[in-house]
Amino acid sequence: MKKQVVLYKKLSPLLMARLHEHTDVTLIDNLNPEGIEQLRAALPRAHGLLGASLKLDGELLDLAPNLEAIASVSVGVDNYDIDYLTERRILLSNTPDVLTETTADTGFALILATARRVVELANMVRAGQWNRNIGPVHFGTDVHGKTLGIIGMGRIGEALAQRGHFGFGMPVIYHSHSPKPAVEQRFDAQYRSLTALLQQADFICLTLPLTAETEGLIGAEEFALMRPESIFINISRGKVVDEAALIEALRTGQIRAAGLDVFEREPLNVDSPLLTLNNVVATPHMGSATHETREAMAGCAVDNLLMALAGERPKNLVNVGAWSGRKDFGVC
Numbered sequence: 001m002k003k004q005v006v007l008y009k010k011l012s013p014l015l016m017a018r019l020h021e022h023t024d025v026t027l028i029d030n031l032n033p034e035g036i037e038q039l040r041a042a043l044p045r046a047h048g049l050l051g052a053s054l055k056l057d058g059e060l061l062d063l064a065p066n067l068e069a070i071a072s073v074s075v076g077v078d079n080y081d082i083d084y085l086t087e088r089r090i091l092l093s094n095t096p097d098v099l100t101e102t103t104a105d106t107g108f109a110l111i112l113a114t115a116r117r118v119v120e121l122a123n124m125v126r127a128g129q130w131n132r133n134i135g136p137v138h139f140g141t142d143v144h145g146k147t148l149g150i151i152g153m154g155r156i157g158e159a160l161a162q163r164g165h166f167g168f169g170m171p172v173i174y175h176s177h178s179p180k181p182a183v184e185q186r187f188d189a190q191y192r193s194l195t196a197l198l199q200q201a202d203f204i205c206l207t208l209p210l211t212a213e214t215e216g217l218i219g220a221e222e223f224a225l226m227r228p229e230s231i232f233i234n235i236s237r238g239k240v241v242d243e244a245a246l247i248e249a250l251r252t253g254q255i256r257a258a259g260l261d262v263f264e265r266e267p268l269n270v271d272s273p274l275l276t277l278n279n280v281v282a283t284p285h286m287g288s289a290t291h292e293t294r295e296a297m298a299g300c301a302v303d304n305l306l307m308a309l310a311g312e313r314p315k316n317l318v319n320v321g322a323w324s325g326r327k328d329f330g331v332c
């Protein structure tokens with residue numbers, strides 16, 4: 001008998017065919033209230049789940065007594081209760097690496113767009129307001145040669161450092177749990193405390209995960225350490241930042257501008273004060289959103305799920321404790 005998989009994200013025909021070959025698939029193609037009801041109805045028979053952008057907590061997963069594995073089509077795993085999954089020995093996998101370069105490209109797009117006011121000035125042209133040569137009131141600020149500050153020197157942080165160092169001649173400073181000698185050597189980067197980074201960087205870029213430790217990491221006190229020339233970029237998760245404090249910092253000129261791909265609540269409400277500010281470039285959580293990368297992520301998730309359902313350790317296992325737990329209990 002084939003195992004039952006519930007998909008809550010559409011896949012390409014190629015990946016769909018691959019999944020169908022090995023499993024019985026139920027597709028929930030919309031996560032509206034009706035789709036969530038369909039998901040709840042499908043959970044009791046599910047052995048595997050594959051999807052993204054949905055909070056899967058214990059309340060929902062208690063409906064899935066046969067669940068063996070969840071393959072998230074994302075690198076971030078803040079939508080999952082890892083302790084709960086580990087306790088139930090449900091294998092959680094994610095999709096690191098394949099999205100690193102694309103997400104760093106998005107980060108750099110936001111750096112350039114905010115510094116050079118690309119969106120604001122392009123909108124001015126569209127609105128028919130380009131009536132004479134632009135002057136200082138419309139000038140931006142240079143990117144090349146400025147100090148790039150990276151908070152969270154992991155895969156994406158490193159890819160951002162590569163772009164800044166080699167592409168734009170930017171001195172790189174960074175903050176992480178611990179110094180990274182290999183990164184320092186490669187990009188001539190220097191480790192800083194969080195406080196020193198916030199005070200010294202021209203571009204302050206968040207590339208860390210949302211965890212209990214990072215939630216609300218950047219608030220009023222942290223914005224107060226930045227300078228009026230500082231540009232703040234968030235491509236990690238909205239909840240790492242106190243959004244009200246960010247809005248205040250932008251409004252009062254405590255910082256120059258912000259490039260934001262992620263928000264406390266997504267999709268961002270059209271009434272958000274952020275959208276009234278010209279010095280904000282807001283994008284719709286599109287860090288990894290290219291055809292190539294999204295297909296690679298989905299392929300990676302399908303591989304992980306099929307491995308897990310075949311009793312093998314998925315390549316990108318997140319909760320290693322669930323695997324050792326399985327072995328201890330003789331499940332595999």
Ligand SMILES: NC(=O)C1=CN([C@@H]2O[C@H](COP(=O)(O)OP(=O)(O)OC[C@H]3O[C@@H](n4cnc5c(N)ncnc54)[C@H](OP(=O)(O)O)[C@@H]3O)[C@@H](O)[C@H]2O)C=CC1
Nearest residue numbers: 076103152153154155156176177178208209235236287288
């Ligand atoms: N906007 C988008 O579309 C996308 C957003 N993302 C987000 O980016 C995040 C990072 O992805 P990725 O680079 O692959 O992950 P990595 O795990 O490779 O890197 C994360 C880094 O953050 C650092 N970190 C974690 N907690 C802290 C902390 N409290 N203080 C300082 N540093 C910390 C870690 O440091 P150390 O190594 O020292 O422990 C680690 O190096 C994802 O979790 C996701 O939330 C990812 C893809 C797309």
Ligand SMILES: O=CC(=O)O
Nearest residue numbers: 073074075076288
């Ligand atoms: O935000 C995207 C992710 O992959 O995580």
